[in-house]
Amino acid sequence: MTARDDVNARRVERLTAQLATERASLARLTASVEATAARKAAAHWTETDSATGSGIRRKPNAKADAQRYAGYDREALVSIAHADAVKEVARLESALKAATAERFRVLFVREDLIGVRAIRDEFGWHAVVKVNAKSVSIKTGYSWNDLIPFDRVLEARA
Incomplete structure (x- = not known):
């Protein structure tokens, strides 16, 4: 086994491990996104409408506003992380395919x-x-x- 074969074999192994890690992360994020969507679909409109109590909220509630905005932030961060994980999995699959092809490529003399x-x-x-x-x-x-x-x-x- 030459040094070139050694380097290419290690690269393929490293990319395979990274791809497995990213796929696990993507599965976790996908489950989180789907759970959020299911929670939203199951919620009654009165649970998400801030004006359902008396029709008009008479005094500001900073704590409730902060909780609501924090929920929006968490949802946005999960959505962004999910999109990034999809891109990273696609990039790693492409890199693994190229590395595997390079590993088994015949060198000319x-x-x-x-x-x-x-x-x-x-x-x-x-x-x-x-x-x-x-x-x-x-x-x-x-x-x-x-x-x-x-x-x-x-x-x-x-």
Whole structure:
């Protein structure tokens, strides 16, 4: 097992653990959001209307207002945390998929690239000028050629 394999294997393990943690957090937040929605749906309109007692609240009640606003704040924070957790799970799933693909990607060596006319890296396809000892020279469309190391080559065509 090479150092590259070791690094990629650790990255996949780390991402898998992070994804499991985030999924558990997302499940907890989803349950909280659903419980809040169920409580709201089950509440009678008179329980949430502040003017149901005498029709008009005659004097301010700072304590009741603070409790109501704190409830709104808690609900908003849970909703925001839920949305962030959904985004984080999607990001980690994408990163895990990319890391797994990178872990099992076949690396090219010089003998594999001798005689190819085009190679592909993360930026697209390039015409090959020359295969060097540790890199490939490619045409740029300008007066110079660029070098791409073998480990950045994703695909080759003869």
